[in-house]
Amino acid sequence: MTKNQIYSINGPVVTVKNAVDFHMLEMVYVGKQKLLGEVISISKEKTTIQVYEVTTGIVPGEPVYPTGEPISALLGPGLLTNIFDGIERPLKEIAKEEGIYIPTGSDVEPLDKTKKWDVKITVKKDDLLKFGQIYATIQETDMIEHRLMVPKGFDGRVIEVKKSGTYTLFDCIVKTEDTHGNVYELNLTQKWPIKTARPVFQRLPISKPLISGQRVIDTLFPIAKGGTAAVPGGFGTGKTMMQHQFAKWCDADIIIYVGCGERGNEMTQVLEEFGELIDPRTNKLLLDRTVLIANTSNMPVAAREASIYTGVTIAEYYRDMGYHVAVMADSTSRWAEALREISGRLEEMPAEEGFPAYLPSRIAQFYERAGYMETLNHAESSVTIIGAVSPQGGDFSEPVTQNTKRFVRSFWALDKQLAYARHYAAINWNTSYSEYVLDLTKWYDQNVGLSFLTNRKEIMAVLAEENKLLEIAKLIGADILPDDQKLIIEIGKVIRYGFLQQNAFHKDDTYVPLEKQNLMMAVILYLYDKAKHYIEEGKSLNLLLETSIFDQVIKMKYDVPNDQLDQFDQYYKSIDRTIKRIK
Template sequence: MNNTVHSINGPVVTVRNTTDFSMLEMVYVGEKRLVGEVIGITNQATTIQVYEVTTGLRPGEPVYPTGSPMSVTLGPGIITNMFDGIERPLKVLEKETGAFIGEGCNVPSLDVERTWAVTITVKTGDKLMGGQVYATCQETPVVEHRFMVPPTLNGTVTFVAPNGDYKLNDTIVKLTDENGKEHELTLCQKWPIRVSRPVKSRLPITKPLITGQRVIDTLFPIAKGGTAAIPGGFGTGKTMTQHQLAKWCDADIIVYIGCGERGNEMTQVLEEFSELIDPRTGKALTDRTVLIANTSNMPVAAREASIYTGVTLAEYYRDMGYNVAIMADSTSRWAEALREISGRLEEMPAEEGFPAYLPSRLSQFYERAGEMVTLSGAEGSVSIIGAVSPQGADFSEPVTQNTKRFVRCFWALDKSLAYARHYAAINWNTSYSEYIDDLTKWYNDNVDSNFMKRRQEITSLLQEENKLLEIVKLIGADVLPDDQKLIIEIARVIRVGFLQQNAFHKEDTYVPLPKQMKMMEVILYLYNQSKALVAKGIPVRLISETGLFDKLVKMKYDIPNDRLDMFDSYYSDIDTALKGIR
């Protein structure tokens, strides 16, 4: 056999003098049949990146072509599962090889022996287009799996199996295309991970992804089908923020990609998610979650593939009409994998050693987000939230700067906030959301007609406080006039009472939008009433001594999410206390 390993450089393997391979083809390398992908072809050599550990591989071992690109299996059994970067189920691998993944473990991505109760939704003679649903089954208590005709296939139904229990590879529908060729439709299909699944059209952004986190929903909202980056140095709470979003955001399905992160963090995700009850359904949170774990001690090339694996699974469920949210933790580790492989390939490095194609790879990933009309006419969305881990919290490094170019929401985590135990540690002075204008109508129609107006007032007070604190650093707070001292006091209430949120408190871990609105209104009411008193010459010190500022800081804990009527007493308390000092 001519196709043999010529040289090995970490995960990069070359084969000399062959024309048997095509670009991006999946191959098996060596006697152990390690999974690899062709990433370069010249007249002299074919270059392959191997997604497994190449320890023990020797020159002269055979390389087997497969004729198909690097693909994932799409079918029931994805939800609740935990995969590695190339969609191998980790629980099955553990049974086969123990705690550490052995080489050449080519187990099926999905359980081929498990049966599913399938309901066929088409009949003989029906004409089906790519993307149309031909059967359904209940994948988990909260997710109905819809079996769709592969996007590239059209035809007429010539055979329909009866409703019943079927395995993954059983034929349940036969389709004859216009050339008379018969195609068997089973419970699964394959799709190449580097190719985005086709859709009918892209919809404009109009609806927010509601997270229950006040600093996000109110100040820096993300849209369904939107993109966001969470950059932050070590220990600033990137993973914790993504955990909160995965637990509470109103997406139908969560795809959590642990890309190059520590193993204990993925273990924490597993343990927490399995114990949590989903507030939307009352069922376990894992019933709508997929985990892709490619930890820092796993092969580096598979880390590069894990991002594409995750977004392909998300697009599959989007095509069924679901809203999917991807948590990618972290894209910096993915970029480091690109850098390592690029170095092995001896490519010309760009800034900080990253390959010159880093921006285009980032854009390819984030561009797969969006709210779409699927081929079957349903509406679904993929929202992508990527953590970025700049070394030394330096936001000017290439991954953060290039990510900023392709996302419209930037939640900058601040080290000083995190060390002060202010979570989520999103800095309101350096973060931004470009979705505000797109979402204003939705907020005004569905929450309150004054929601965006109140948000603007809160933001202005925080910006004003930021300017005043610069002056305070130079000359102290005592020289400020009372109206400016009031701004500093009320901004503290906004920061500590509104923006700071306790993930471990029953009422504060998730806050619905109506309560967020009421909290803003009470804070602004106190500010406006106090401002009127200060204008009459009453010192801020006397207002502060009423204890109203501290009372408002604690209202997030004191008022249950389902008792918004309790806010009324705050207005009367404010009026009574302020009357006493007139």
């Protein structure tokens, strides 16, 4: 009788009785089809395995094969431009070989092992190599140089070096020998356990913004390189669109997009659009510096959990080369739902709304892998994580949103009413926040100007005051308000339509540099200041509103090209002329 036989099957959860040769978090192959699984619980009586593939067709009595190693990602050249599923199977290759559906037990290699890469070896014989040190480089795409780093446990003195030239993934190019006489072969790849964070030399203080060109983010609710942000929003509020825009324009070097449990047709659209997007920095395909991980809602539920970890492991790999990486996770709610389903099948005690009691710690572990780091090869780089949250019915009080709020420092709350009013980005300025402003103060002062944060503070104050006045106006009507309060509502409208609302299809408004954002704020506040003095002199606000000056200021986002910022001077003169004319 074969040992390690399947005893019971409950969806993606499989148990083995009286097994002794399994370890926690070990990767195993389940059944005759060799489905990929992971050991998640061990007791004296039984071992529990979660299977990352559909278990239809397997029966009790089939064998389970241990591997002795954890679930790992294969890392090497060829990751960029590729599309993987949650357990790093290449979807394009599977489609070529097997058709549009992924067969169970598919063992297509994650990376093309026959492709030849032009390798430039940067070490020589007798060099001492340590974990994380770069020993060769490859031009992976036109934009990104892939830096091969010594894997963990391969430290030692170089005893053999091949010449720079063309090699396939598993060709040995360097040999090292450790102090015990063990010889190791270095090729173009390495493996890393996806649930273990890659080590760094030290975590550095956060001090630089991740600039997206989206005014409501860069100015009001910034995110730092190495920071974390949550994007909660109900159905149709623009979470995916916002992550697209952010991926296209943010100043990260590498983009990792994880589609976790999203609808298949939506994910298809994402993949097609990413394949066509042009990188504005280079005028080449954005895909040349992007890795896409697609785990749609009809794929095995357990693989959703793995997809998040696979994505962040690839991000850390490129971070260790010295790149700034942005991870878009869409959406972490589907990942949490996968945890809930598996927890239910394991008959664990449920916490709030049926989610497992360990939900907060899992969310924390994911977001903790972000950070601004000094790598083992002493480069400064970062992983920034932006996680979309899809609360049912747009209810932000549900557990995933509330627990995510505890572990992120930027919260961009998407608003259904703004989205339906075609206000992009539909970030509600009254319920969103960012805790990075203080960390970034020095950078803003040095790179944008001392006026930037002062202008931001005044804009935020006007919006807060406008919100209070709109509540009063709903009760008693806006006509009863005095002119100075009506002015705040009017300036609030200028800020909302002229500054916060952005047009992704307009060449000068889709991306706005920080300098222009600051100048726009300055013009709006100048109009507010001049209009306030005008009203204090006893003049009528209605006369000022009858001029076109407010509309003129709203349209400046279109009328001033991003490379002709000196045109803002005309607005100050126009405001002065208009007020002088009606006095």
